[in-house]
Amino acid sequence: MTLTTTEFKTEFTKVFEALYASNIKDASSVQQYNALGNFIKVYSSENWNQTNQLYLDNQVKQVYYFSMEFLPGRMLKSNLLNLGILDTVRTGIKEMGLDFEEIVGSEVDPALGNGGLGRLASCFMDSIASLGIPGNGNGIRYRYGLFQQKFVDGYQVELPENWLRNGNVWEVRKENKAVTVRFGGEVYLKEDGKNKLRPIYSNTQNILAVPYDTGMIGYENDVVNNLRLWSAEIPVEEEINYKTVADREVVNQITEVLYPDDSNYEGQLLRLRQEYFFTSAGIQSIVRFFKKQQLPWSEFSNKIAIHVNDTHPALCVPELMRILLDEEGLGWEQAWNITKRSISYTNHTIMQEAMEKWPVQMVQELLPRIYQIIEAINQRHIDKKVPLYGEELTYRTTIISDGYIKMANLAIIGSHSVNGVAQLHTDILKEETLRDFYEMYPSKFNNKTNGITQRRWLHLANEKLTHLIDEKIGKEWKTNPAELRQFKAYSKDKDTLSCLADIKLENKQRFAAYAKEKYAIELDPTALFDVQIKRLHAYKRQLLNALHILDRYLKIKDDPSLELQPRVFIFGAKAAPSYIYAKQIIKFINALAHLINNDPDVGDKMKIVFVENYGVSLAELIIPAADISEQISLAGKEASGTSNMKLMLNGALTLATLDGANIEIKDLVGEENIFLFGLTNEEVNQLNREGTYSAKRVLDENERLNRVLECLINGMIPDIEEEGRVIYDSLIRYNDEYYVLKDFESFVAAQERADKLYQDKEAWNQKALINIASSGPFSADFTIMRYADEIWNVKGKAIKNRSFLKGNQ
Numbered sequence: 003m004t005l006t007t008t009e010f011k012t013e014f015t016k017v018f019e020a021l022y023a024s025n026i027k028d029a030s031s032v033q034q035y036n037a038l039g040n041f042i043k044v045y046s047s048e049n050w051n052q053t054n055q056l057y058l059d060n061q062v063k064q065v066y067y068f069s070m071e072f073l074p075g076r077m078l079k080s081n082l083l084n085l086g087i088l089d090t091v092r093t094g095i096k097e098m099g100l101d102f103e104e105i106v107g108s109e110v111d112p113a114l115g116n117g118g119l120g121r122l123a124s125c126f127m128d129s130i131a132s133l134g135i136p137g138n139g140n141g142i143r144y145r146y147g148l149f150q151q152k153f154v155d156g157y158q159v160e161l162p163e164n165w166l167r168n169g170n171v172w173e174v175r176k177e178n179k180a181v182t183v184r185f186g187g188e189v190y191l192k193e194d195g196k197n198k199l200r201p202i203y204s205n206t207q208n209i210l211a212v213p214y215d216t217g218m219i220g221y222e223n224d225v226v227n228n229l230r231l232w233s234a235e236i237p238v239e240e241e242i243n244y245k246t247v248a249d250r251e252v253v254n255q256i257t258e259v260l261y262p263d264d265s266n267y268e269g270q271l272l273r274l275r276q277e278y279f280f281t282s283a284g285i286q287s288i289v290r291f292f293k294k295q296q297l298p299w300s301e302f303s304n305k306i307a308i309h310v311n312d313t314h315p316a317l318c319v320p321e322l323m324r325i326l327l328d329e330e331g332l333g334w335e336q337a338w339n340i341t342k343r344s345i346s347y348t349n350h351t352i353m354q355e356a357m358e359k360w361p362v363q364m365v366q367e368l369l370p371r372i373y374q375i376i377e378a379i380n381q382r383h384i385d386k387k388v389p390l391y392g393e394e395l396t397y398r399t400t401i402i403s404d405g406y407i408k409m410a411n412l413a414i415i416g417s418h419s420v421n422g423v424a425q426l427h428t429d430i431l432k433e434e435t436l437r438d439f440y441e442m443y444p445s446k447f448n449n450k451t452n453g454i455t456q457r458r459w460l461h462l463a464n465e466k467l468t469h470l471i472d473e474k475i476g477k478e479w480k481t482n483p484a485e486l487r488q489f490k491a492y493s494k495d496k497d498t499l500s501c502l503a504d505i506k507l508e509n510k511q512r513f514a515a516y517a518k519e520k521y522a523i524e525l526d527p528t529a530l531f532d533v534q535i536k537r538l539h540a541y542k543r544q545l546l547n548a549l550h551i552l553d554r555y556l557k558i559k560d561d562p563s564l565e566l567q568p569r570v571f572i573f574g575a576k577a578a579p580s581y582i583y584a585k586q587i588i589k590f591i592n593a594l595a596h597l598i599n600n601d602p603d604v605g606d607k608m609k610i611v612f613v614e615n616y617g618v619s620l621a622e623l624i625i626p627a628a629d630i631s632e633q634i635s636l637a638g639k640e641a642s643g644t645s646n647m648k649l650m651l652n653g654a655l656t657l658a659t660l661d662g663a664n665i666e667i668k669d670l671v672g673e674e675n676i677f678l679f680g681l682t683n684e685e686v687n688q689l690n691r692e693g694t695y696s697a698k699r700v701l702d703e704n705e706r707l708n709r710v711l712e713c714l715i716n717g718m719i720p721d722i723e724e725e726g727r728v729i730y731d732s733l734i735r736y737n738d739e740y741y742v743l744k745d746f747e748s749f750v751a752a753q754e755r756a757d758k759l760y761q762d763k764e765a766w767n768q769k770a771l772i773n774i775a776s777s778g779p780f781s782a783d784f785t786i787m788r789y790a791d792e793i794w795n796v797k798g799k800a801i802k803n804r805s806f807l808k809g810n811q
């Protein structure tokens with residue numbers, strides 16, 4: 003299919019007129035965007051339909067990626083890119099006298115995820131489609147996304163995110179595919195006359211799950227896969243039972259809002275309802291699809307792979323068991339084999355507070371039949387493993403203990419594969435966090451280092467850099483990102499290096515223009531842009547970054563004539579609304595920014611921009627403008643990180659601890675092309691074991707650090723009396739859980755090395771180029787190939803370069 007500009011203009015005009023019956027020039031940009039979205043939907047509908055048909059006709063194995071969160075970002079441009087009509091459409095729009103970028107900007111960025119985990123799911127959807135792998139997403143259609151963040155006097159304020167206000171062009175409501183999800187009531191098992199026990203339910207609450215489907219368009223390959231998000235509704239025939247507003251609320255609430263907790267577990271009944279709601283709906287629709295093909299049950303796991311993204315969808319295990327046992331009449335052993343062979347699980351964190359567990363009583367009341375099944379799974383596990391591993395080990399691995407149901411244990415026992423998201427993370431899972439399970443099931447464990455889609459994070463976010471790379475090494479890298487390594491050949495080419503520098507400067511100017519318009523802050527685009535963008539969490543140590551800034555500030559105050567490498571410090575971070583300490587750090591950084599940005603002694607030597615409402619679209623603006631990528635979590639705590647990969651791909655140099663995928667970045671670029679600092683994981687473990695760490699002592703031995711910390715409590719920074727004290731106490735009184743003070747010295751030294759290198763523009767640009775050229779292995783295309791090959795056992799029509807499957811993991 004090729005599309006000419008003229009054809010586009012004609013078709014687009016038709017679509018617009020059919021929608022709005024008016025002149026396109028008078029329309030608002032939202033209306034223009036809506037029409038363009040509709041045009042794309044029509045344009046790609048044949049492929050969507052055909053992809054479905056092809057999968058059905060050939061009875062291919064399909065993946066279902068279950069995730070509580072998807073963070074797709076704006077879809078207009080990425081759909082145009084993947085359809086191969088971005089330039090045609092852009093030209094056409096321009097010829098019609100419309101503003102393409104304004105149209106693009108009027109799309110809301112759906113915030114249906116918290117951060118890394120949700121964005122990873124969306125990068126994966128892009129790669130799955132682009133590799134031609136038969137794959138589907140399964141999640142929740144939240145009416146309200148993650149809260150919008152505003153700063154009022156430097157404090158985070160949360161506003162509702164009504165992303166559906168203007169409708170959503172991409173989705174298709176499929177009420178014909180709705181299913182019923184049952185909650186509560188009582189259940190007992192009854193002999194069905196054929197020697198089988200069947201459950202009899204009474205007093206249940208039945209809720210209708212209605213799917214909204216969105217096409218996931220593959221890159222120039224005619225594939226359109228499906229992302230299915232479920233919405234909760236009252237079944238029409240039960241309307242009569244919902245008499246009060248409060249009654250109806252209970253139902254609507256299920257898919258009303260995304261939980262704003264990131265790696266922070268909140269024990270809420272509603273959360274459990276959400277989890278069961280979308281897993282049950284998803285599993286029901288999978289089984290329905292499977293039955294349509296009239297294959298024997300023994301074929302189920304040859305045709306279906308169910309992936310559980312973190313433990314949020316772990317109820318897939320008992321739900322699939324329930325359907326196979328109760329509705330399809332299979333025996334336990336057969337059902338259990340099918341379940342285990344179909345399901346696989348990714349762990350995303352070792353933070354204890356993020357390990358989901360549900361009170362037994364809650365599950366019993368909300369999901370009585372599911373509880374019975376979990377109990378049976380647990381009992382069989384015990385009966386089988388005690389003779390093999392003894393009581394002690396076995397009882398440490400049970401699903402039910404101390405009155406709780408442990409979701410990770412359920413996911414591990416009920417699946418055939420457990421993976422971590424970077425090598426170090428997987429090693430920690432095997433050796434520490436999940437050691438008992440690793441002893442029981444060594445072959446289940448494997449690593450799948452995260453990845454990112456180069457289409458959104460380079461091609462779309464940094465078009466100029468894309469053109470430069472195309473010009474130098476051709477376009478092969480777009481379908482085989484390993485080819486990016488060819489770019490290394492230009493690391494000594496003066497002309498290429500200066501183009502690279504020009505592009506970076508332009509991207510920085512673009513961000514500076516944003517900062518000026520939005521915050522009235524004047525930035526010097528030739529300054530070094532230092533970027534830390536991720537959720538606000540103590541373990542990610544935004545505080546360490548801020549203390550370094552404070553240290554620099556003191557130096558300037560001591561000697562205003564001091565020559566310092568000018569820097570712009572950029573932060574983007576939301577804090578979970580209930581995470582008070584994280585919010586106090588935000589206030590602290592904002593207060594510091596206010597002080598420094600307005601101090602005439604400082605001038606252009608330093609500016610701080612804390613962007614509000616950080617999300618995918620802002621990431622696309624910030625990442626191409628970054629010189630330094632701050633990846634400074636305490637070693638062992640950040641499972642992988644993914645902003646580290648995006649920043650590297652855009653030519654930022656990483657300043658990092660040896661944590662998560664930073665280690666793999668170091669291995670790829672070499673130690674001379676990254677700034678490393680801080681404790682290693684082993685050193686952290688040793689300090690923890692010894693238990694002799696004293697933050698106070700570090701402070702006493704370091705005059706400079708002492709001065710910095712005093713500023714938290716001596717009134718120098720206005721308006722942080724309370725926050726300053728809390729932060730000070732967290733470091734000194736509560737002995738600095740994340741070793742911020744311990745790593746301070748070495749962090750500052752790394753920053754000084756960075757400053758020094760930045761003086762030598764050519765050397766810096768060379769390293770930036772090497773970073774770009776080394777980032778190919780972090781393409782989600784490769785990550786997904788490995789999932790496809792080693793976990794899901796599915797084939798894609800465009801899996802090239804098989805050497806990458808096993809390589810460097």
Ligand code: GP0
Binds near residue numbers: 264356641643
């Ligand atoms: C991990 F447990 N992550 C969680 C969670 O609840 N939310 C979340 O976003 C993140 C990790 O922190 C990560 O290291 C990782 O790369 C990402 O999941 C995807 O695996 C942050 O980037």
